[in-house]
Amino acid sequence: MADKLTLQEEQAMKAIWQTGEGNVKMFLEKMEPPIPPYTTLASTVKNLEKKKYVTGRLMGNLYVYKPLITEADYTKGFMSGFVKDYFDNSYKELVNFFVDQKKLSPKELKEIITLIESKK
Template identity: 75%
Template sequence: MEKLTIQEEQAMQVIWKTGDGNIKMFLENMDPPQPPYTTLASTVKNLEKKGLLQSRLVGNTYMYKPAITEEEYKKHFMSGVVKDYFDNSYKQLVNFFVEQKKLSPKELKDIIEMIERGGDKTREK
C-alpha cells in the first residue's frame, strides 16, 4: 500500500465517515475550508487508482466506497511509522510520547491494564 498524501488521508477520513457516496456527499461532510470540487474529484480518482476505493456508475454519477477499512489502514500506517521512526520498537514509540509529555501517568497505567487484559479495552477489570 502506497503512503498517502495529507490531502488523500483527509479525503479517506471523510469517505470512511460517510460510507458509500459521491464527490458532492464527501464535500458536504468535509470541515471548512473545503477543497474545490475538481480537486476532491482528482484526489478520489487517485485513491481509486491506489486501490483504496471502489467505484460504480449509478445513472450518470460515480458512487465510491472504501476498499479497505480505516482499521486496516491504521494498522498498516502505524506499522510503518514504528518501523521507520522507532527502530521497530513500540517501547520506543511509547517512550517518545512520555518524553514529549503527550502521555500522562494515568494514560500509561490504562495502557498497561489494556495489555494485561489482552488488548480488550471494553472488558472490565
C-alpha cells in the first residue's frame, strides 16, 4: 500500500470514493461537516495524487480525479497495519482488548464465532 493517509486525506478519499470520478467541487459536495475550504481540499487531492491514491487528468480547464485504490482495499490494508502496530499482529489480542474494555459482549462474541464458523 502507498503512504499512510492523514485524517484530512482519509476524509477526502471518502468523498472521492463516493463520487467515483470528479473534480474538487464535486468532492466538496460529498463531504461531511466541517467542510474544508476549496483550496485546502484541492491541496489535499494533489497530495493524494503524489501518494498514488488518485490519478488526475486535465479535461478542458478542470482537473478530474479518480481513485487508484478501492475503499475495501484501503480498509483491509489499514486494518492489517493497525493490528500489526497495536496488537502485535494478533487479531486475538484485538478482540481481547474490546472484551477488556467492555465494548464486546458475550452475545456479540458468540455471534462472531458463529460468523467465523459459517465461513469455513
